[in-house]
Each structure stands twice: as C-alpha cells, then as structure tokens.
Amino acid sequence: xxxxxxxxxxxxxxxxxxxxxxxxxxxxxxxxxxxxxxxxxxxxxxxxxxxxxxxxxxxxxxxxxxxxxxxxxxxxxxxxxxxxxxxxxxxxxxxxxxxxxxxxxxxxxxxxxxxxxxxxxxxxxxxxxxx
Numbered sequence: 001x002x003x004x005x006x007x008x009x010x011x012x013x014x015x016x017x018x019x020x021x022x023x024x025x026x027x028x029x030x031x032x033x034x035x036x037x038x039x040x041x042x043x044x045x046x047x048x049x050x051x052x053x054x055x056x057x058x059x060x061x062x063x064x065x066x067x068x069x070x071x072x073x074x075x076x077x078x079x080x081x082x083x084x085x086x087x088x089x090x091x092x093x094x095x096x097x098x099x100x101x102x103x104x105x106x107x108x109x110x111x112x113x114x115x116x117x118x119x120x121x122x123x124x125x126x127x128x129x130x131x
Contacts, residue, residue, distance in 0.1 A: 078129045085122035092118055
C-alpha cells in the first residue's frame, strides 16, 4: 500500500473511531476519556513511524482532534441544538404575530407553514441527537 493509501486508511479509521465514540450511549466524560486513551495509543504508533512526512501530518491532525475534542461532546451538541431550536421557534412565532398584525392572510399562512416546518425539522434533529 502506498504512503498516501496508508494515510487515507488511517485517517478514515480515526474519523470512524471518533464518530463511533461520540455517538455511543455513554456520558460525554466517559466518551472523552476513551477517545483520549485511543488518541494516546495512536500517538505512540505515529511516533514510531519512520516516514517523517507521514509522522508530521499525523501529529498535526492529532493535535487538531485533541483540541476539538475538548469542546465537543454529545451533551454539549444537544444543549446547543436545543437552544438554537428554541431561538428559531421564538423567531417564527414573532413572524406569525407580525403577519397577523399586518392583516395579510397570505403572509400569515406562509409564516404558519414555515413555523410548522421548522418545528418538524428541529424535532427530528433533537430526536436524533437524544438517541
């Protein structure tokens, strides 16, 4: 396998591993600890590589992943998504009220349709994140 092929394979494996841990039914803390352990193991393997170019790329990518891991866990993503959904709901309710106050039934119908569509989408997103 070429260096490029190995790099692609290992990179894909790392991404798959990370996503698997992030969406596993564990707490964010447990998941982060397991990921930190896996990253540590991968660091050991990368440090033992002979090819400096590949080693440097992996070291840089692992630094990026470690940095991102500190800010991301399933609970945080769910919390942010709930907050965004609440804000969007408020904005669509304001839009519907504005349309009613303007006395424009066509605009009001469109605003209500938007509000209902947005409610369905946000509900689906939150359900997926809560699983």
